[in-house]
Amino acid sequence: DTGVSQDPRHKITKRGQNVTFRCDPISEHNRLYWYRQTLGQGPEFLTYFQNEAQLEKSRLLSDRFSAERPKGSFSTLEIQRTEQGDSAMYLCASSLGQGSNQPQHFGDGTRLSIL
Amino acid sequence: GNSVTQMEGPVTLSEEAFLTINCTYTATGYPSLFWYVQYPGEGLQLLLKATKADDKGSNKGFEATYRKETTSFHLEKGSVQVSDSAVYFCALFEAGGSYIPTFGRGTSLIVHP
Numbered sequence: 001d002t003g004v005s006q007d008p009r010h011k012i013t014k015r016g017q018n019v020t021f022r023c024d025p026i027s028e029h030n031r032l033y034w035y036r037q038t039l040g041q042g043p044e045f046l047t048y049f050q051n052e053a054q055l056e057k058s059r060l061l062s063d064r065f066s067a068e069r070p071k072g073s074f075s076t077l078e079i080q081r082t083e084q085g086d087s088a089m090y091l092c093a094s095s096l097g098q099g100s101n102q103p104q105h106f107g108d109g110t111r112l113s114i115l
Numbered sequence: 116g117n118s119v120t121q122m123e124g125p126v127t128l129s130e131e132a133f134l135t136i137n138c139t140y141t142a143t144g145y146p147s148l149f150w151y152v153q154y155p156g157e158g159l160q161l162l163l164k165a166t167k168a169d170d171k172g173s174n175k176g177f178e179a180t181y182r183k184e185t186t187s188f189h190l191e192k193g194s195v196q197v198s199d200s201a202v203y204f205c206a207l208f209e210a211g212g213s214y215i216p217t218f219g220r221g222t223s224l225i226v227h228p
Contacts, residue, residue, distance in 0.1 A: 004158070033216070040220065040221070041220050041221070042119075042204050042206075042218035042219050042220045042221050043159065043204070043216075043218045044218075045215050045216055045217070045218075048214065048215075055214070056214070056215060059215065091158055091159070093158075093159075101147045101164065101166040101208075103149060103161040103164055104159075104161070104216065105161070106151075106158035106159040106160070107158050108156070108157050108158045109158050
């Protein structure tokens with residue numbers, strides 16, 4: 001049974017560098033979500049896709065953040081010109097269908113540390 | 116906008132004690148409500164859910180009842196174990212809206228033997 005997979009698990013980079021994270025959802029899931037989680041806080045919604053369409057991106061934290069899901073399967077989240085405040089855990093989740101009662105399945109996250 | 120408020124942690128209990136973690140919400144429509152659990156170094160796992168008023172979600176001895184009149188979804192367990200030590204998140208997901216999920220800030224539970 002393959003759950004949601006995120007890569008890498010940890011990323012350490014210098015301020016100003018670009019980083020890209022990958023998420024592979026559960027194969028039959030059509031919805032894919034990205035969240036940021038900082039210490040002591042709950043997941044903060046960033047964006048989501050239904051198949052390849054990005055249906056909500058107004059919560060992306062700045063124009064340095066972008067996400068893609070080109071073929072409706074895996075997704076990438078890119079942060080350009082990283083800042084120290086970007087240090088956080090980035091979580092991906094996927095779900096099946098369109099209803100509000102469909103639970104999300106989370107990956108283990110990518111922990112980003114900006115030096 | 117929607118919001119979820121959870122009781123401050125950490126909640127510290129002895130093994131076999133009764134657990135309650137409070138969760139209240141505000142929403143403009145009729146949300147589905149969820150509890151997720153997060154163990155150290157891992158992502159969130161769904162614990163239970165309820166999709167309409169008066170529904171009771173239950174799993175692994177945990178339960179929560181969707182109370183529309185008090186806009187609450189408190190998590191309870193009759194007898195906690197050391198292995199229940201984790202962070203618990205209450206969340207809502209509103210149908211018919213923009214499908215943006217809202218999570219509480221989490222409540223840490225520490226269970227001592």
